[in-house]
Amino acid sequence: MERIKVxxxxxxxxVMMRSESAMTVSVRKADGSIKTxxxxxxxxxxxxxxxxxxxxxxxxxxxESLVHGISALTFSANEAAQGENQASPSLSPWMMTLTIAVxxxxxxxxxxxxxxxxxxxxxxxxxxxxxxxxxxxxLIDGFIKVAVFILYIVAISxxxxxxxxxxxxxxxxxxxxxxxAGEELSVANARKYSTLHPRCGTSFIITVLLIxxxxxAVVFPFMPKLPGFPGLARNLIYILIxxxxxxxxxxxxxxxxxxAGEHMDNRIMATLSLPGIWLQxxxxxxxxDDQIEVALTALSRSVQLYRxxxxxx
Numbered sequence: 095m096e097r098i099k100v101x102x103x104x105x106x107x108x109v110m111m112r113s114e115s116a117m118t119v120s121v122r123k124a125d126g127s128i129k130t131x132x133x134x135x136x137x138x139x140x141x142x143x144x145x146x147x148x149x150x151x152x153x154x155x156x157x158e159s160l161v162h163g164i165s166a167l168t169f170s171a172n173e174a175a176q177g178e179n180q181a182s183p184s185l186s187p188w189m190m191t192l193t194i195a196v197x198x199x200x201x202x203x204x205x206x207x208x209x210x211x212x213x214x215x216x217x218x219x220x221x222x223x224x225x226x227x228x229x230x231x232x233l234i235d236g237f238i239k240v241a242v243f244i245l246y247i248v249a250i251s252x253x254x255x256x257x258x259x260x261x262x263x264x265x266x267x268x269x270x271x272x273x274x275a276g277e278e279l280s281v282a283n284a285r286k287y288s289t290l291h292p293r294c295g296t297s298f299i300i301t302v303l304l305i306x307x308x309x310x311a312v313v314f315p316f317m318p319k320l321p322g323f324p325g326l327a328r329n330l331i332y333i334l335i336x337x338x339x340x341x342x343x344x345x346x347x348x349x350x351x352x353x354a355g356e357h358m359d360n361r362i363m364a365t366l367s368l369p370g371i372w373l374q375x376x377x378x379x380x381x382x383d384d385q386i387e388v389a390l391t392a393l394s395r396s397v398q399l400y401r402x403x404x405x406x407x
Contacts, residue, residue: 152348236307297370
């Protein structure tokens with residue numbers, strides 16, 4: 095039997111699920127019913143086969159996940175607004191583009207710009223020779239990145255609405271585990287599985303942060319020291335160099351997460367995956383049966399649409 099690859103994302107009172115050619119978003123409405131949005135998708139890698147190559151496909155998947163994720167969140171937010179008798183405007187293409195740009199900008203500011211300048215400040219405070227060409231600089235930079243990310247996750251996890259999203263995140267993982275095990279997609283079957291999955295987006299983000307330490311430590315010793323530039327300008331140039339390096343870092347991180355997902359029983363891969371698994375103990379929570387039902391609805395329809403599409407072709 096063909097192995098269908100699926101992935102998902104928790105949204106407001108629901109779950110988005112993606113197969114290779116379909117995306118579904120199921121949400122629990124205020125009246126208790128489940129509403130599902132369905133659509134066929136054509137991945138960029140199908141249009142341009144070169145994008146299926148290792149280390150390229152990760153960047154493509156990341157971009158597509160961002161686009162589809164924002165679309166799914168918008169749908170779920172609109173449904174929630176309707177339940178509260180509020181207006182529910184749709185997201186236009188230019189608003190989608192702006193949202194993606196702002197999201198990426200905030201990510202760069204929080205996890206590239208801020209840690210870099212904090213590391214510079216730490217070096218000055220310690221009066222330690224710690225230029226950007228040293229491993230120590232990138233080790234401290236990486237520690238600060240991880241600390242910022244963890245603090246951010248812990249802070250938002252205390253919000254009641256986000257906690258419910260994290261419960262749907264757990265429902266998503268349980269449902270995918272049941273599907274990957276070849277079991278019938280029922281609440282009882284999904285309930286017994288863990289909320290912690292090696293291919294989770296949380297694991298991907300922490301992997302990106304950790305791999306960036308190694309990549310920057312290898313690349314920056316070969317960079318010019320720019321002695322003719324004042325400190326601020328020099329550091330801004332180094333940050334501008336770091337940003338495009340995030341593309342190969344994302345590619346490497348995706349290959350690691352993909353490998354970990356395919357070899358979950360391997361002790362080495364399991365050990366290397368531990369940072370992401372630990373963080374999922376914050377970003378996933380045990381769901382209710384009603385939440386698992388929503389996740390299974392989205393997953394079932396996504397898989398069914400994929401099979402129907404394949405039968406047509």
